[in-house]
Amino acid sequence: MKKGYFGEFGGCFVPELLMPPLAELDRAMRDIMPATGFKAELDGLLKDYAGRPTPITSCPALSRELGIDLWLKREDLLHTGAHKINNTLGQALLAKKMGKRALIAETGAGQHGVATAAAAARLGLECTVYMGAEDVERQSANVRRMRLLGARVLPVESGSRTLKDAINAALRAWISAQSTTHYCFGTAAGPWPFPDLVREFQAVIGREARAQMLERTGALPDLVVAAVGGGSNAIGMFHAFIPDASVKLVGVEAGGSGRPGCLNSASINLGRPGVLHGEYTMLLQDADGQILPSSSVSAGLDYPGVGPEHAHLAKTGRVEYAVACDSEALDAFQRLCRAEGILPALESSHALAYVLRQAGAFPKGSRVLVNLSGRGDKDMDIIEKELGL
Numbered sequence: 240m241k242k243g244y245f246g247e248f249g250g251c252f253v254p255e256l257l258m259p260p261l262a263e264l265d266r267a268m269r270d271i272m273p274a275t276g277f278k279a280e281l282d283g284l285l286k287d288y289a290g291r292p293t294p295i296t297s298c299p300a301l302s303r304e305l306g307i308d309l310w311l312k313r314e315d316l317l318h319t320g321a322h323k324i325n326n327t328l329g330q331a332l333l334a335k336k337m338g339k340r341a342l343i344a345e346t347g348a349g350q351h352g353v354a355t356a357a358a359a360a361r362l363g364l365e366c367t368v369y370m371g372a373e374d375v376e377r378q379s380a381n382v383r384r385m386r387l388l389g390a391r392v393l394p395v396e397s398g399s400r401t402l403k404d405a406i407n408a409a410l411r412a413w414i415s416a417q418s419t420t421h422y423c424f425g426t427a428a429g430p431w432p433f434p435d436l437v438r439e440f441q442a443v444i445g446r447e448a449r450a451q452m453l454e455r456t457g458a459l460p461d462l463v464v465a466a467v468g469g470g471s472n473a474i475g476m477f478h479a480f481i482p483d484a485s486v487k488l489v490g491v492e493a494g495g496s497g498r499p500g501c502l503n504s505a506s507i508n509l510g511r512p513g514v515l516h517g518e519y520t521m522l523l524q525d526a527d528g529q530i531l532p533s534s535s536v537s538a539g540l541d542y543p544g545v546g547p548e549h550a551h552l553a554k555t556g557r558v559e560y561a562v563a564c565d566s567e568a569l570d571a572f573q574r575l576c577r578a579e580g581i582l583p584a585l586e587s588s589h590a591l592a593y594v595l596r597q598a599g600a601f602p603k604g605s606r607v608l609v610n611l612s613g614r615g616d617k618d619m620d621i622i623e624k625e626l627g628l
């Protein structure tokens with residue numbers, strides 16, 4: 240495969256001024272990550288600071304109800320509440336070894352911002368987080384967390400005031416700050432080498448889960464499901480299973496309100512190829528190629544694009560990409576809370592919603608593994624409002 244590409248997708252479509260820091264990062268991945276005890280140091284942080292390995296948890300009540308054998312990979316139990324910390328510890332450590340003294344980041348749901356702020360504090364780096372003004376309002380608890388962890392949070396008022404605009408602002412800021420600052424990108428998307436770098440740091444999810452399923456059930460799962468925003472928790476979960484032909488992989492995109500013609504975030508299912516944020520991938524766009532605003536009850540899935548590796552896996556057919564809408568995710572959230580005593584993030588609830596909707600079509604007793612990418616505490620205000628509680 241051509242370097243920087245997954246099939247036809249990927250690449251590095253950025254202004255000339257951003258090429259030097261991306262080339263520097265590419266070199267650091269080759270020179271620093273395999274050497275200097277980097278892996279041992281990162282493994283230590285993941286274990287003692289973040290709380291890896293995360294367990295897999297069986298769901299006896301839902302399994303009985305659905306006639307399947309349902310398991311969850313518990314990334315919600317990690318420090319800061321989601322899988323995002325796997326990536327931020329990796330990038331913060333790499334930045335430090337590259338001699339940088341500061342991190343900038345974008346955030347949607349606030350989880351990546353909180354995880355970046357925590358990793359920066361732990362490793363003695365300054366931290367600035369760009370966040371769409373709408374997300375600042377709907378994820379206010381995470382904004383408070385970032386500030387308490389010592390980060391500067393800068394609301395972005397341009398465009399749709401969500402994740403897309405936060406990424407634009409962070410990329411612009413990186414141009415002038417590149418000599419001292421690393422851009423800690425939050426998902427497996429963006430210009431090369433970010434899709435590779437983020438997948439590298441998130442692949443621990445699938446490596447652990449594969450071994451844990453073999454140990455606990457004596458077999459691989461029949462089906463593995465994960466929610467897809469930019470795509471980092473899903474690619475992290477899927478990667479170890481891609482060579483296992485017997486394992487079906489399903490990524491779940493956000494369908495928004497679910498009404499035909501209304502805004503959504505299902506860029507693989509409803510988009511077309513184009514360029515955004517430095518990569519060629521599947522995008523929600525109008526007939527002139529202008530990016531359409533996305534919409535989802537879940538801030539972390541509210542993005543009009545997707546990482547290029549997912550676009551490629553969809554094209555080759557190795558991964559199927561389904562859609563769950565807001566109301567299905569809210570229903571899945573409630574059912575997991577009440578049946579199993581676990582409060583999932585709204586993002587992860589989309590993955591579960593797919594399983595709840597489709598379970599009747601699975602062979603009886605199918606082993607199903609869902610990536611529970613984060614915990615739902617951050618979403619309580621939205622959920623109470625949506626459900627009228």
Ligand SMILES: Cc1ncc(COP(=O)(O)O)c(C=O)c1O
Binds near residue numbers: 347351426469612613
């Ligand atoms: C808990 C959780 N899950 C999933 C996502 C979606 O991101 P990604 O597709 O990169 O995993 C987010 C994004 O903020 C998140 O906070």
